[in-house]
Amino acid sequence: MDNDLFLRKHTEKLVNLLNSLxxxxxxxxxxxxxxxxxxxxxxxxxxxxxxxxxxxxxxxGQSPANVEKQKDxxxxxxxxxxxxxxxxxxxxxxxxxxxxxxxxxxDICECLDISMKSSISGVLEYLVCGANPGPSKIKKCxxxxxxxxxxxxxxxxxxx
Numbered sequence: 064m065d066n067d068l069f070l071r072k073h074t075e076k077l078v079n080l081l082n083s084l085x086x087x088x089x090x091x092x093x094x095x096x097x098x099x100x101x102x103x104x105x106x107x108x109x110x111x112x113x114x115x116x117x118x119x120x121x122x123x124g125q126s127p128a129n130v131e132k133q134k135d136x137x138x139x140x141x142x143x144x145x146x147x148x149x150x151x152x153x154x155x156x157x158x159x160x161x162x163x164x165x166x167x168x169x170d171i172c173e174c175l176d177i178s179m180k181s182s183i184s185g186v187l188e189y190l191v192c193g194a195n196p197g198p199s200k201i202k203k204c205x206x207x208x209x210x211x212x213x214x215x216x217x218x219x220x221x222x223x
Contacts, residue, residue, distance in 0.1 A: 136193070136214060138167045139222040144174050148221045150189070156180040158200045159193030160214075175221065183207065191217045 155177050157168050172179045180187055183203040190196075190204045190211045204211050 136164060137218070138164075138171070139218065141170060141174055143223050144171060144221050145223050146175070148175065150177060150217065150221060151175045152177065153188040154178045154180055154186050155189045155191055156183060156187055156200065157191050157193065157214075159196035164193060171221065183209065189217075 152175070155172070157165065157179065160168065169179060171177070183190070183200050185207065187204070187207075187209050190200060190209055191214055192201070192211060193214050201211060203209075
């Protein structure tokens with residue numbers, strides 16, 4: 064199969080998939096689904112025009128408003144963290160945070176021997192949510208009866 068035929072065939076499949084995702088996400092009431100529909104529309108536009116404009120995005124599909132909310136989080140200095148706190152040694156997943164916040168959270172987790180998980184499973188003990196949490200992670204935690212905490216509650220518990 065020549066490259067042009069291969070690209071046309073798979074581009075057509077991708078366009079169909081994106082159109083389906085846009086239709087589904089656009090029909091949902093949840094704001095996260097609306098943001099996803101907008102992101103999928105941008106991807107579809109990129110396929111059709113050959114250029115992708117990601118202005119106004121942080122690279123992860125988050126709106127600038129959500130990124131701004133995340134910047135308001137007041138993380139404690141590492142020397143102000145209670146070494147003996149309730150979350151010490153737990154398995155925790157963090158959702159709804161930007162890259163820089165996740166780096167800070169990773170440092171905090173290291174100080175507290177917290178195992179930072181990236182997915183939801185039966186070994187998880189807590190889900191901690193930031194400004195833009197993943198709805199599928201929340202739903203799965205609810206199904207598995209895993210406690211969900213806001214970042215402010217987590218930070219209050221670990222701070223001196």
